Amino acid sequence: MTDEKPPARSIRARVRAEMTEEIKQVALGHLARDGSALSLRAVARDMGMVSSAIYRYFPSRDELLTALIIDAYESLGETAETADRDADRQDAYLARWFSVGHAIRRWALARPAEYALIYGSPIPGYSAPVDTVAPATRTLAAMARCVADAEAAGKVKEPDSAIALPPTENADYAAELRAVASALGFAEDSKVIERFLSAVTHVFGAVNFEVFGRLNNAIDQRGEWFDRQLRLLATTMGINPQQ
Amino acid sequence: MTDEKPPARSIRARVRAEMTEEIKQVALGHLARDGSALSLRAVARDMGMVSSAIYRYFPSRDELLTALIIDAYESLGETAETADRDADRQDAYLARWFSVGHAIRRWALARPAEYALIYGSPIPGYSAPVDTVAPATRTLAAMARCVADAEAAGKVKEPDSAIALPPTENADYAAELRAVASALGFAEDSKVIERFLSAVTHVFGAVNFEVFGRLNNAIDQRGEWFDRQLRLLATTMGINPQQ
DNA sequence: TGTACATCAGTGAACGCGCGTTCACTGATGTAC
DNA sequence: TGTACATCAGTGAACGCGCGTTCACTGATGTAC
Numbered sequence A, B: 001m002t003d004e005k006p007p008a009r010s011i012r013a014r015v016r017a018e019m020t021e022e023i024k025q026v027a028l029g030h031l032a033r034d035g036s037a038l039s040l041r042a043v044a045r046d047m048g049m050v051s052s053a054i055y056r057y058f059p060s061r062d063e064l065l066t067a068l069i070i071d072a073y074e075s076l077g078e079t080a081e082t083a084d085r086d087a088d089r090q091d092a093y094l095a096r097w098f099s100v101g102h103a104i105r106r107w108a109l110a111r112p113a114e115y116a117l118i119y120g121s122p123i124p125g126y127s128a129p130v131d132t133v134a135p136a137t138r139t140l141a142a143m144a145r146c147v148a149d150a151e152a153a154g155k156v157k158e159p160d161s162a163i164a165l166p167p168t169e170n171a172d173y174a175a176e177l178r179a180v181a182s183a184l185g186f187a188e189d190s191k192v193i194e195r196f197l198s199a200v201t202h203v204f205g206a207v208n209f210e211v212f213g214r215l216n217n218a219i220d221q222r223g224e225w226f227d228r229q230l231r232l233l234a235t236t237m238g239i240n241p242q243q
Numbered sequence C, D: 001t002g003t004a005c006a007t008c009a010g011t012g013a014a015c016g017c018g019c020g021t022t023c024a025c026t027g028a029t030g031t032a033c
Helices: A010-034 A040-047 A051-056 A061-086 A093-110 A112-119 A130-152 A171-183 A193-211 A222-237 B010-034 B040-047 B051-056 B061-086 B093-110 B112-119 B130-152 B171-183 B193-211 B222-237
Strands: none
Touching (some): A061 A093, A061 A112, A061 A130, A093 A112, A093 A130, A093 A193, A171 A193, A193 B193, B040 B051, B040 B061, B061 B130, B093 B130, B093 B193, B093 B222, B112 B193, B130 B193, B171 B193, B193 B222
16 A cells, blocks of 8 residues: 555556466466476466466467476576585585585475476477577586586596596597587586586486485485485596595 | 187187287377377277277276386386396496496387386376386396396496595485395495496486487487496496406 | 077267367556647 | 546457266177086
């Protein structure tokens, strides 16, 4: 009743933004609760609107899905970036790696529906448009930064010859590695890029296992389990404590 | 027309078995084509039956799903076992590990719908019954055998101290590791069990990335990519060539 | 070997439901003069 | 400051569709005597 007066035309715009946000929240709630497929009608019902009203905000069900997916990527990406920043004491590359890794896991456990949306199996009848690819790389980039910074600072130890992989003999693959390296902020001839990609694969494999219940009846000490995966990956990459 | 005569009552039984099998095949085809959710009516249509006829073979949609899931686990499990057996030359632990790993990948790429069924995100509105847990461990057990045999034969090199993880201080977690170790045929005090579990996590992470399209626009040389993941995991576990 | 009965696969209609999307509409909010 | 018009959010009915499941039925296959 005693609001400050709004800048004229924005009152409708603001309500619109709030509604759009609420629709997305309700949709996420639905995905989370029933694990159900997303239904516009169900969302409308939950919001106390008639189903056709949703079309004022999203032109179709797939566009709503796309919005949710983009939001999820952005949210996870931001979480990862924040975790990195919070741990970003000078030279503390290992701490940054842990911070980012654990943040990703925590985000996924807290929001399994959103996680499944972006790292689970593809959604039946839906194919992600291009708009999703940029946000998708944000998390990857945050993980990369910890390792690329460490390498740039000369703090990545090369694996000793007993466990070193011989360089690939596949020139195309080598070229792809170089391209990915520079896209992620590594030096083109980064020695660690391949192990970094492996580490990323492993991290999401581990989160998948935990979130999708593949650890049930086997590992209950999941925090410890995950932490030790991260440790192992750090040493595999050659990022060591207090070096 | 010139068949050998069937053992009396089994003609109906045999047709029944064939129909059951065909229903499952058609259902898989549907999952693969549309990536769609499984629909009894669609399956019936494809088989030229009326939808209610399916109920002579499966009491409900979920039971059909369960059958598909069990079949998928068994099929992948058998693939892994066969790959192990084929590579099972004396002492060739590394060859066995590669053989099993590549076989898992090939199976997943050839049958992405079935792979998604068992290693993708949980299916909306469906919760897997207990009958699925035994078949689920078959693949894991096959992977385990390569490594457990190597360890039993003294052919697993312990990581040198620079990259060794200190033992966990979490007693519960340690106990869980021991339990998993003996369930999978490792010695209770196996030194490699933890790295083995990491390797499994990583392998399925890698297959997930490839099957679910997370490698698109980044890595095209996927055979090489996967092969090198396996190599890296082998050295991480301490399984070395010609040792 | 032939007949009487039981089992079973498949039919076709129906139940009750939910879905995405469209369309013409009402009434409230914003804009231009 | 007041009026005329344009924009927009939300309604309610409808379209056409697909779904899982049930039920009483027909006719063919198997079984017992």
